[in-house]
Amino acid sequence: MVDLIQDHPIAQRLDQYTVEELSQHLDTHFEQLDPTKLANTSPHEIGLFLERLELEEQRVFLRRVSEKMASSILAEMDAENSAEILSVMREIRAARIIELLDPDDAVDLISELDESDRIRLLSRVSPKVAITLRKLLRYNPDTAGGVMTPNVATLQADWDVATALEYIKKVPQKAENVYNLYVLDDQDHLVGLTTLRNLVFSKPTQKISEIMNTQIQRIACLPETDKNAVASIMAEYNVIDVPVVDEQNHLLGCVTHDDVLDIVQEAATSDLQQMHGAGADESIHDSIIESLRKRNPWLMMNLVLAFLSASVISKFSNQIAQISYMAVFMTLVANLGGNTGAQALAVAIRGLAVGEFQTGDGWLICRKELMKGLLNGIGIGVFGGAITIFLTHNVLMGVTLMVAMIITMVVSGLAGVIVPLFLKRFHFDPAQSSYIILTTLTDIIGLFVFLKLGTYLLF
Structure with a gap:
């Protein structure tokens, strides 16, 4: 039994199920669920609930909802998890669900399937959908082409506003977004952009070419553009979608704001996890074996580096044995060095990620x-040295700590910038385990500086 409580205010409406209520139906295989109440429940809330269940329980639950509802739920879930669910469904039902998904969401799911399952499923969907999905599957999933939707509302430059408004009434079911309207010439080249607001407040006889923004090329990108670069474009120009064009400037699709939000969240969590040596795509719901596989290599690396820190301490074991205070204060130096380096590292990685430098x-x-x-x-050094003198009544110990702190914080700050820059320079991900490497470096530097200074000043 899954014991979960969801406090989101939407989930507390009486005509919807809460996650806790859904959990209570696990033992009955969801047979007692109220179909009307279930239909009113947010697909996002249901997706959060399903991601915590076993695969068979997920399959059983989705049998209780319509194909349209099932497609909305799967679109809200992790693509890998959704693909696993599709793989255990009946092929006909899975194909119908794929057809109901937006093409970009459908490709995310299909790309996670084994090749044999992917081929079999694509043979079940309608020929028109299959052609669209196969085109999108050619693109790298980490590029603009891999995350774009081909369902875009377009207008012709020579139309008048009245014609355009009449046309828009026919496209909401096809296009993901009808607020931004891309303008094409008679050869389907992207020539401009207008908005639904512009159309509403323009004269019916005005030509689209008269009210469109022709600076659209500033934000258009090729399908091979990295998806993180697309997110940067959207943030820099404050737009809600980014057009994707080929080398001849034909419109292929657009990357929408909801996909960019997913990109930003994925990048942020990936960087954070990799900095600390966890898997970039690791989830709290991964199996223990899978988590171990992703974490162990970096922990082994950390162990090897930790032996280097230990070897520094062993070189000064006689001095530490004679003055016990050295053992107490050397941890302060190492800790401050680590924190200083981590601060610089965070700023450096962010700057590289968003293109600040x-x-x-x-x-x-x-x-x-x-x-x-x-x-x-x-x-910090003067303050720490003064406290040390007060506690130990030893001026040289205070001076040792002060100087060691100054040197360590200077070097650690530099290391916090140099480590990600070095990784970037040699085409490694700057976020990948930078923190593990940095903390080992700052430990070695801090311990060596403090113990070496102590040897000179105290003995």
């Missing part, structure tokens, strides 16, 4: 981080 700006960024580390180090 490139690897060619490395010297300028390093110089700024050096000054930040120096000023922070002086402030």
